Amino acid sequence: MQYSPKVMDHFMNPRNVGEIEEASGIGEVGNAKCGDIMRIYLDIEDEIIKDVKFMTFGCGSAIASSSMATEMVKGKTIHEALAVTNKAVAEALDGLPPVKMHCSVLAEQAIKSALIDYAKKNNIHIPELDGVV
Ligand code: FES
Ligand code: FES
Numbered sequence: 001m002q003y004s005p006k007v008m009d010h011f012m013n014p015r016n017v018g019e020i021e022e023a024s025g026i027g028e029v030g031n032a033k034c035g036d037i038m039r040i041y042l043d044i045e046d047e048i049i050k051d052v053k054f055m056t057f058g059c060g061s062a063i064a065s066s067s068m069a070t071e072m073v074k075g076k077t078i079h080e081a082l083a084v085t086n087k088a089v090a091e092a093l094d095g096l097p098p099v100k101m102h103c104s105v106l107a108e109q110a111i112k113s114a115l116i117d118y119a120k121k122n123n124i125h126i127p128e129l130d131g132v133v
Helices: 005-012 058-075 076-082 086-094 098-122
Strands: 025-030 038-046 046-055
Touching: 005 058, 005 086, 025 098, 038 058, 038 098, 046 058, 046 076, 058 086, 058 098, 076 086, 086 098
Parallel strands: none
Antiparallel strands: 025 038, 038 046
């Protein structure tokens, strides 16, 4: 399987690994097939994602996808972060092998799930997240 240098870089030197104490929102998602689990912590202030950390127990592509996704949402508004799709993450990594695309889906879902948690905790409604699990 051929991985891009960017995937290898984010796998070997993942950015934003860790946890945030008293995070504004935490999202955890998993893929039942491969058993991988990804957790994203968001620190949100005035609708801006001030900080983001991740813990991923999974394959190299899942780690690279989480690392890239955290970089893409850091410093962004909630609405900008919602535009970070799994396709955008995979493209930013210069592509993922087709059988590894679901790893980037996990990253998109983890961010959305953390935003849903944030919205619930703060009693706010984010229309884009309606119907998203
Ligand atoms: Fe190996 Fe996901 S399939 S860790
Ligand atoms: Fe399942 Fe990568 S193989 S997340």
